[in-house]
């Protein structure tokens with residue numbers, strides 16, 4: 001490697017790759033890259049540089065939690081890192097006696113998935129070295145990425161590198177809501193960063209913003225830590241996630257690629273929201289064999305949380321959750337459905353229906369629901385919906401909330417509203433630098449705009465980068481279902497496949 005003007009540059013940048021961010025998606029990219037380089041005969045002179053700020057490679061944000069109460073919200077059967085071997089994670093768990101009685105249907109602690117990812121990463125690392133691919137890991141923050149005729153320039157710490165292709169897998173951004181409270185010592189902006197919930201006084205009154213799976217994680221962690229003060233979850237419109245029952249196989253009849261082709265005239269026109277809603281309505285009603293009372297299902301939550309939770313737990317225990325199996329069966333086709341929708345239809349879904357969709361689609365494992373029901377029955381937490389305002393009263397050193405016409409006061413406030421999608425609020429200098437130059441562009445529905453098939457980033461002028469790919473939760477505007485490992489892994493494979501096609505053509509030329 002030569003170092004001219006401080007630029008670390010090898011003889012040819014073409015087979016030098018960078019993976020920035022080594023969470024689950026970064027691991028997916030790395031493994032796919034190593035295997036594809038080996039399979040395609042591109043190992044000679046190949047180098048893969050990995051950049052990660054955390055000590056631990058492979059765990060990322062979601063799976064680094066050490067708490068056993070933080071479960072995967074997907075069954076073990078859906079979390080295989082090997083697309084060709086769906087039972088890979090199930091077997092891995094079984095070999096370690098970590099699989100419960102539900103077998104492939106088990107929801108295991110997320111920390112186990114982190115161990116699994118790390119092992120998978122280590123195996124690929126060994127394979128890379130055995131095949132002569134040089135792998136270099138850098139414990140540093142990538143602060144800039146820019147492309148020119150030489151290749152893609154990455155700045156990490158004080159170093160400047162040039163690569164042929166770069167995969168940016170930076171993960172979730174912290175919430176971009178309630179930023180005005182971030183300097184307050186009794187506000188937890190992200191429970192996954194810093195001291196998180198551990199800083200909270202066990203007798204304090206706590207407000208949790210949101211009622212999604214992150215709020216469930218917060219409630220269960222507070223319980224496990226012996227929190228004694230009252231806790232209230234605040235939401236604008238939705239309630240706690242529904243409860244997952246046993247999954248049964250469902251073959252899609254309406255939400256199918258054939259129907260999408262027919263309705264869009266082979267994808268020559270885009271679908272309006274009502275057309276997509278109709279496909280899902282038919283799928284659910286045909287699958288369940290009954291007409292659904294949609295007004296009741298979509299109504300704002302009115303019953304007390306103990307009542308709703310008790311009912312949802314009972315339905316899941318009795319296997320009366322076929323609706324979940326039907327929604328689950330749509331996972332693979334949902335990105336294509338999303339791609340077939342008009343921009344207006346997507347925007348209307350995001351503003352009007354996303355929260356209710358998430359309540360049913362991202363529902364909680366039964367074990368967690370039972371724990372929450374115990375907590376709610378003990379009066380350990382309540383849910384207040386129709387949140388309209390949150391302010392901080394400096395004199396009282398407490399937060400004031402208005403929800404459903406009632407006033408609430410809490411000493412600590414936890415933001416559990418999930419991923420932020422407003423790039424301009426991101427604290428990542430990498431994102432800010434690329435955004436400022438127009439090397440990436442915000443998607444109109446939030447996050448980063450990329451090409452659907454190759455994950456190449458879209459520049460401000462609408463052109464596609466030749467060499468920079470973005471994969472992960474922030475491509476939600478394009479792929480929709482990016483809060484699932486499955487989708488991000490599939491996208492990691494697509495991005496690597498696109499790069500390999502370029503290498504193959506270059507080799508053939």
Ligand SMILES: Cc1cc2nc3c(=O)[nH]c(=O)nc-3n(C[C@H](O)[C@H](O)[C@H](O)COP(=O)(O)OP(=O)(O)OC[C@H]3O[C@@H](n4cnc5c(N)ncnc54)[C@H](O)[C@@H]3O)c2cc1C
Nearest residue numbers: 021023024025060061062072073142170171172472484485
């Ligand atoms: C709390 C929580 C629970 C979840 N549970 C599930 C689940 O059960 N099942 C499921 O399928 N999905 C789940 N998800 C969705 C999950 O986000 C995705 O499945 C997937 O794990 C995302 O992985 P990632 O690698 O893209 O992001 P991350 O895990 O966020 O990893 C990104 C990595 O990039 C690093 N990084 C960021 N910026 C830089 C930089 N500039 N330089 C160097 N390194 C950088 C970070 O340190 C981090 O390690 C959950 C998400 C959350 C937040």
